[in-house]
Amino acid sequence: MTAKGRALPQVDLPPLRQVGRPLRRVDALGKAVGATVYAGDFTMPNMLHAKVFRSSEPSACIKQLDVTKAQALPGVACVLTADELPDGKLITDMPGQTGQERRKGSDAPVLAAGRVRFVGEPIALVAAETLAIAEQALELIKIEYEPLAGVFDPLEAMKPGAPVIHEPDNIVSSWKIRKGNAEAGLAAADLIVENTFRVPFIDHAYIEPEAGVAWVDDQQVINIRVCTQVVEHFRSIAQAVGVPHNKVHVRGTMIGGGFGGKEDITVEIFLALLTKETNRPVRLAYTREESILAHSKRHPFIITHRTGVKKNGRITGAEIKMISDSGAYPYLSPYVLLYATVTSCGPYRIENLKVDSVSVATNNPFTSAFRGFGGAQAAVAYEQQMDEMAKALTMDPLEFRKINYLKTGDSNAIGQQIKSAVWLEEEAMQALAALGEKKSVSEDAIKVGQGFATTMQSYGRIMWFHDTSRSWVGIEQDGTVVVRCGAPDLGAGQANSLCQIAAEVLGVSLTDVTFYNSDSAVTPLAGTTTATRQLYMSGNATLKAAKMVRKVLLDRAAEHFKKEPNSLDLADNKVFIKSDPQQWLSLADLSKMCAADGLKLQHLALFRAPFTDKLNPENLQGNVFPDFTFSAHAIEVAVDTKTGEITVLKSVGCHDVGRAINPIAVEGQIQGGSAQGIGYALMEEVQVKDGVTRTPSLSEYLIPTAKDLPTTKAIILESGTGVGPFGAKGIGEPALTPAAPAVANAVANAIGVRIHDLPLTPERVLAALDHAKKG
Amino acid sequence: MKAKAITLNVNGRRHQVTLFPNVTLLEALRDLNYTDVKNGCEKGDCGACAVEMNGKVINSCLVLAWQADGAQIITNAGLGTMENPHPLQEAFADAGAVQCGYCTSGMIMAAKALLDENPNPSETEIREGISGNLCRCTGYTQIINAVQMAAKKMTQQRSQQ
Numbered sequence: 039m040t041a042k043g044r045a046l047p048q049v050d051l052p053p054l055r056q057v058g059r060p061l062r063r064v065d066a067l068g069k070a071v072g073a074t075v076y077a078g079d080f081t082m083p084n085m086l087h088a089k090v091f092r093s094s095e096p097s098a099c100i101k102q103l104d105v106t107k108a109q110a111l112p113g114v115a116c117v118l119t120a121d122e123l124p125d126g127k128l129i130t131d132m133p134g135q136t137g138q139e140r141r142k143g144s145d146a147p148v149l150a151a152g153r154v155r156f157v158g159e160p161i162a163l164v165a166a167e168t169l170a171i172a173e174q175a176l177e178l179i180k181i182e183y184e185p186l187a188g189v190f191d192p193l194e195a196m197k198p199g200a201p202v203i204h205e206p207d208n209i210v211s212s213w214k215i216r217k218g219n220a221e222a223g224l225a226a227a228d229l230i231v232e233n234t235f236r237v238p239f240i241d242h243a244y245i246e247p248e249a250g251v252a253w254v255d256d257q258q259v260i261n262i263r264v265c266t267q268v269v270e271h272f273r274s275i276a277q278a279v280g281v282p283h284n285k286v287h288v289r290g291t292m293i294g295g296g297f298g299g300k301e302d303i304t305v306e307i308f309l310a311l312l313t314k315e316t317n318r319p320v321r322l323a324y325t326r327e328e329s330i331l332a333h334s335k336r337h338p339f340i341i342t343h344r345t346g347v348k349k350n351g352r353i354t355g356a357e358i359k360m361i362s363d364s365g366a367y368p369y370l371s372p373y374v375l376l377y378a379t380v381t382s383c384g385p386y387r388i389e390n391l392k393v394d395s396v397s398v399a400t401n402n403p404f405t406s407a408f409r410g411f412g413g414a415q416a417a418v419a420y421e422q423q424m425d426e427m428a429k430a431l432t433m434d435p436l437e438f439r440k441i442n443y444l445k446t447g448d449s450n451a452i453g454q455q456i457k458s459a460v461w462l463e464e465e466a467m468q469a470l471a472a473l474g475e476k477k478s479v480s481e482d483a484i485k486v487g488q489g490f491a492t493t494m495q496s497y498g499r500i501m502w503f504h505d506t507s508r509s510w511v512g513i514e515q516d517g518t519v520v521v522r523c524g525a526p527d528l529g530a531g532q533a534n535s536l537c538q539i540a541a542e543v544l545g546v547s548l549t550d551v552t553f554y555n556s557d558s559a560v561t562p563l564a565g566t567t568t569a570t571r572q573l574y575m576s577g578n579a580t581l582k583a584a585k586m587v588r589k590v591l592l593d594r595a596a597e598h599f600k601k602e603p604n605s606l607d608l609a610d611n612k613v614f615i616k617s618d619p620q621q622w623l624s625l626a627d628l629s630k631m632c633a634a635d636g637l638k639l640q641h642l643a644l645f646r647a648p649f650t651d652k653l654n655p656e657n658l659q660g661n662v663f664p665d666f667t668f669s670a671h672a673i674e675v676a677v678d679t680k681t682g683e684i685t686v687l688k689s690v691g692c693h694d695v696g697r698a699i700n701p702i703a704v705e706g707q708i709q710g711g712s713a714q715g716i717g718y719a720l721m722e723e724v725q726v727k728d729g730v731t732r733t734p735s736l737s738e739y740l741i742p743t744a745k746d747l748p749t750t751k752a753i754i755l756e757s758g759t760g761v762g763p764f765g766a767k768g769i770g771e772p773a774l775t776p777a778a779p780a781v782a783n784a785v786a787n788a789i790g791v792r793i794h795d796l797p798l799t800p801e802r803v804l805a806a807l808d809h810a811k812k813g
Numbered sequence: 814m815k816a817k818a819i820t821l822n823v824n825g826r827r828h829q830v831t832l833f834p835n836v837t838l839l840e841a842l843r844d845l846n847y848t849d850v851k852n853g854c855e856k857g858d859c860g861a862c863a864v865e866m867n868g869k870v871i872n873s874c875l876v877l878a879w880q881a882d883g884a885q886i887i888t889n890a891g892l893g894t895m896e897n898p899h900p901l902q903e904a905f906a907d908a909g910a911v912q913c914g915y916c917t918s919g920m921i922m923a924a925k926a927l928l929d930e931n932p933n934p935s936e937t938e939i940r941e942g943i944s945g946n947l948c949r950c951t952g953y954t955q956i957i958n959a960v961q962m963a964a965k966k967m968t969q970q971r972s973q974q
Binding site (some may be wrong): 060062063065066067068069070071072073074075076078079242243244245246247292293294295297323325326528529530531702703705706709710711712713714735736737741742743744745747749750 | 848849851852853854855856858859861888889890892893894895898899902903905906907908909910911912913914915916917918921936939940941943944945946947948949950951952953954955956957
């Protein structure tokens with residue numbers, strides 16, 4: 039594989055003092071010494087313990103539900119069923135967004151009434167004096183099911199006569215792209231390559247299972263302390279419980295991992311209902327098994343690419359079909375499908391393109407957000423397809439891609455012009471160069487291979503959602519800084535980034551900044567921590583707020599020094615004259631001066647992403663995302679052809695992050711994201727048989743341990759061209775996306791055979807080798 | 814099932830508790846508000862509940878509280894504080910080894926057990942030593958860096974003593 043090509047473009051980024059440094063994150067030490075308190079750690083006086091009674095059937099009518107014995111058990115405070123909640127819908131709506139794609143009548147009920155559609159569907163809630171009593175009460179609930187025919191395969195579910203999960207049919211959502219003339223493009227090709235790729239259900243497997251505690255306060259506000267990516271679900275919770283929006287207060291905690299699995303509502307409505315009913319504090323924490331049963335999964339996809347290409351390597355046209363399994367309730371399936379559709383052909387110029395995608399209801403576990411959000415599944419397919427085309431053309435995979443890469447100013451699959459840097463070629467070169475020569479092995483049965491993938495992943499939300507964020511920055515009279523912003527912190531350093539930005543603008547150290555976040559009533563609403571949007575959205579809001587405070591400080595200092603404000607600067611907790619730094623005033627003294635004059639040393643800023651209207655559903659041409667992060671990942675594997683075992687020997691991720699706010703945090707994103715990508719490629723699968731999860735715990739659902747992974751080398755490039763603060767792009771989701779297809783390409787390179795289905799288990803490797811041998 | 818009075822010595826504090834035989838050490842510690850001991854799976858898969866018991870690291874979900882009667886137990890919060898952190902805690906914070914932080918306490922206890930036995934472990938030995946502790950955020954690289962940083966610092970400290 040070649041590693042020749044253009045040198046990295048020269049970029050002059052303005053020098054910064056706090057941003058860009060690998061500082062200790064503001065949340066790191068508290069977590070390291072065990073001082074951080076998580077949602078499951080809170081207890082309240084007089085608190086009850088809750089449990090959820092769930093369906094054991096994938097598709098059935100509830101003929102009879104009898105909770106009287108459970109209710110009668112001493113120590114049980116209350117049992118709730120759908121009878122007490124006739125209209126309770128679990129609407130995972132998003133704040134401030136318009137253009138919903140939800141289908142009427144297909145929202146999940148909070149508690150199943152009459153019918154269950156998947157194993158694990160909630161049916162009844164119990165609150166009791168102790169957890170043991172609550173567990174005992176679950177066993178006393180009597181239920182009689184009448185099984186209904188179910189459907190567990192999206193292909194079967196699309197056929198006429200298949201059992202219908204929600205009327206009128208099982209098509210939850212569909213999208214299409216029509217660009218140029220795909221048929222003519224394919225007709226003009228010298229060669230057509232067709233492949234179908236499959237990816238499985240994946241569990242988020244955050245180490246912290248869902249948990250929360252709720253209570254009603256003296257204003258009759260329902261308070262919910264919970265680990266969530268979306269404190270603004272308070273509106274949906276209020277709606278489900280039947281109280282005004284201002285009577286629900288979500289107090290988000292530090293989250294023990296989310297990755298999209300805590301984007302939809304989990305325990306919140308159950309807690310709200312029980313505390314409202316009992317007027318006592320209630321705690322609910324899922325076990326690992328319940329967590330796996332209760333929360334969403336990453337969508338399985340079946341993706342077919344039919345791509346036409348000239349002998350010279352130029353792609354002439356493509357037809358792509360995508361089918362995703364939405365499970366029993368849609369949740370965010372339409373949007374996941376949209377992301378997959380928009381990125382279906384990857385970061386390549388394809389003028390003649392036809393994409394048809396569909397999300398299909400089944401009686402499987404429901405699917406929703408997971409880091410990558412459809413973009414990851416799309417990449418597994420398009421990057422393997424690119425390697426297969428290169429192979430068919432007997433071209434080097436990078437040389438072939440270079441002919442087709444998008445460049446700045448080009449339009450992508452939906453005709454959206456890319457305005458930021460597109461450094462795909464440079465990233466691939468850097469990653470491959472860092473991978474180096476293949477390891478030589480003496481054993482004949484061990485085959486070593488290298489592969490890479492280059493991908494695009496959006497950051498920021500779908501623009502027709504009309505996304506906004508707010509952040510408040512203030513300076514105290516001793517010169518210390520406070521940031522208040524509703525952004526939940528998943529552990530990826532969301533809060534730290536905001537603090538580092540405020541420190542930069544106000545000329546203080548990161549340790550001089552204190553933050554308050556993730557509270558739906560007390561901190562300014564900042565939107566969801568999803569879609570790789572917080573650095574972009576709340577980072578910009580914080581930058582804006584901090585700049586306003588800075589202006590007040592500099593104007594007042596200008597008066598003091600009898601100088602122009604632009605001749606002054608803030609650094610090292612001082613304001614000083616740029617041309618004569620010996621003339622300075624401490625920030626503490628300056629802040630006191632401002633306070634004495636009654637000046638406003640706090641600012642609440644709003645940042646608004648560009649707003650668009652919905653696209654024409656007939657062709658999906660227009661602008662959908664604020665921008666994209668372009669990435670490369672290179673992998674070297676050793677495959678034991680006797681056992682089928684795959685060992686990842688080397689791993690390099692290279693990403694243009696625009697500007698790294700904290701390089702050590704960015705490295706952590708790249709290394710952690712690629713670990714999830716490698717797990718996706720090699721070992722992870724929620725196995726579902728007839729609607730029943732066969733991998734209900736972390737003994738069966740395997741995620742990578744320290745022994746399963748090599749060190750991923752993270753190469754950070756900074757084009758400074760992103761739409762985030764200081765030219766930053768997002769890295770949360772982009773970190774994951776290229777890793778899995780890079781592994782798949784490395785394995786195909788090692789054994790000379792393509793395995794079309796993930797995960798690449800030893801069984802599949804051996805079967806593929808066997809098949810190849812038989813010809 | 815009969816409850817029994819037992820003694821748990823945790824981070825230098827002595828607790829007299831009366832517990833049924835089916836209560837795990839994890840449940841007992843969390844009920845005593847040692848919330849740094851995390852519940853991730855309750856069956857020994859994830860290592861988030863790892864603590865030191867009589868000098869050995871164990872998953873507290875796999876030990877019954879009765880088995881810990883009279884034992885000396887140290888949790889991560891017993892190793893150091895924000896003002897005076899243990900070298901491992903400091904290294905975890907500085908090396909980026911902490912993201913969501915939920916695995917961190919157990920991970921640090923596993924790393925401490927490793928360094929107690931082997932003060933200068935190789936990367937392979939560190940990977941082995943922490944392989945019973947799952948982390949979903951970091952991909953482990955910065956955790957391994959942190960253990961190496963702490964090992965160096967602890968060796969220096971010992972040589973200065």
